[in-house]
Amino acid sequence: MSISKSSAIFENLIGKAESGKDLHREDIILLLKLPADFSPDLFAAADRVRHEKVGDEIYLRGIIEFSNYCDRNCLYCGLRKGNSKLSRYRMTEDEILTTAKQIKNTGVPTVVLQSGEDSFYSQDIVCRLIERIRNETDLIITLSIGERALNDYKAFQQAGANRYLLKHETASRDLYKYLRPGCDWENRLQCLRRLKELGFETGTGNMVGLPGQTPEILADDLLVMKLLDADMLGIGPFIAHPDTPLGGIGNDDLELTLRVLAIARLTTRNTNIPATTALATLHPQGRLLALQAGANVVMPDFTPDIYKTLYDIYPGRKDVGDAREIISDLKKDFQSIGRTLLYSVGNRPTQHNNRIIH
Numbered sequence: 001m002s003i004s005k006s007s008a009i010f011e012n013l014i015g016k017a018e019s020g021k022d023l024h025r026e027d028i029i030l031l032l033k034l035p036a037d038f039s040p041d042l043f044a045a046a047d048r049v050r051h052e053k054v055g056d057e058i059y060l061r062g063i064i065e066f067s068n069y070c071d072r073n074c075l076y077c078g079l080r081k082g083n084s085k086l087s088r089y090r091m092t093e094d095e096i097l098t099t100a101k102q103i104k105n106t107g108v109p110t111v112v113l114q115s116g117e118d119s120f121y122s123q124d125i126v127c128r129l130i131e132r133i134r135n136e137t138d139l140i141i142t143l144s145i146g147e148r149a150l151n152d153y154k155a156f157q158q159a160g161a162n163r164y165l166l167k168h169e170t171a172s173r174d175l176y177k178y179l180r181p182g183c184d185w186e187n188r189l190q191c192l193r194r195l196k197e198l199g200f201e202t203g204t205g206n207m208v209g210l211p212g213q214t215p216e217i218l219a220d221d222l223l224v225m226k227l228l229d230a231d232m233l234g235i236g237p238f239i240a241h242p243d244t245p246l247g248g249i250g251n252d253d254l255e256l257t258l259r260v261l262a263i264a265r266l267t268t269r270n271t272n273i274p275a276t277t278a279l280a281t282l283h284p285q286g287r288l289l290a291l292q293a294g295a296n297v298v299m300p301d302f303t304p305d306i307y308k309t310l311y312d313i314y315p316g317r318k319d320v321g322d323a324r325e326i327i328s329d330l331k332k333d334f335q336s337i338g339r340t341l342l343y344s345v346g347n348r349p350t351q352h353n354n355r356i357i358h
């Protein structure tokens with residue numbers, strides 16, 4: 001095929017994606033494999049859709065990583081149970097409350113409580129924590145604590161949790177099974193469907209650059225995100241941790257991660273998509289690049305310094321900086337790209353009579 005003919009095909013495909021027409025799996029695979037010179041066009045299209053569907057505001061969510069204990073053994077993660085080199089910590093309820101109040105005082109409206117799958121935090125403990133945060137701070141509460149029983153999810157919701165983040169990680173059942181020993185992909189999806197049915201604003205997402213991942217698998221990831229009608233999508237690069245079985249695998253997937261993020265914006269339209277910490281870890285400009293390729297959320301880390309370095313999912317996170325520094329750097333950066341930081345809730349906008357309501 002001549003260069004000009006294939007250029008026309010690529011331009012048409014980006015145009016089709018921007019217009020909101022449904023993309024077939026083959027279309028998504030082609031977008032993932034576009035020659036590098038088309039990346040700026042793809043990112044610009046995603047940026048325009050982001051502007052049109054969710055506006056120019058960047059929503060902030062304050063994250064507290066309250067425990068690095070984990071009952072699981074995911075091959076990719078530094079918190080895996082088998083990593084005996086890691087010193088473990090659990091924040092007390094009072095420490096978590098104090099940190100939530102700091103988030104509130106900074107003006108950030110949402111707290112994300114994240115941890116390993118730590119069975120120490122029983123249904124009762126998590127519910128009490130949610131109730132205390134609601135009563136003492138009135139923050140919007142997002143949980144990211146892994147797979148739990150339906151009963152737990154119900155109780156968390158009744159206690160006042162609003163959102164739940166549970167990435168499907170990869171759409172390939174085989175890869176999932178290999179990477180998460182003892183875990184079942186269907187169960188993960190079932191959890192996501194249950195959370196959605198219970199009325200949680202639900203987040204899913206994947207890692208990009210996993211060993212064995214193909215453009216076809218990434219296309220399926222994007223189809224899963226669309227199919228689940230998720231409200232939030234966490235899309236980040238896989239970064240190998242030396243003390244895991246995947247240690248030593250190189251990662252230069254910034255470009256591919258941005259591509260997946262941009263296509264997710266084009267296919268899901270009005271979802272909330274964070275510029276992930278993993279992207280900021282991979283590249284000094286990673287966060288800003290993501291915000292110009294479809295992202296509209298930033299999640300500064302408020303975990304107290306004594307614990308932050310121990311939440312060692314992948315190397316390099318400590319260089320990403322303190323939450324207040326991040327917010328102040330973001331303010332400077334955003335002026336340069338015509339965006340504003342928004343200290344408001346940032347629910348997924350819904351279209352009503354062509355009006356966008358946050």
Ligand code: SAM
Nearest residue numbers: 076077115116117144145146167237238239314
């Ligand atoms: N334990 C919960 C779970 O797995 O859903 C939440 C905490 S877990 C540390 C949060 C996310 O970290 C996971 O969804 C996964 O995508 C990401 N993660 C783990 N190891 C990673 C790595 N080596 N590189 C990039 N992201 C990683």
Ligand code: SF4
Nearest residue numbers: 070072074077080116
């Ligand atoms: Fe545990 Fe989550 Fe890490 Fe898996 S990804 S080892 S479940 S913290």
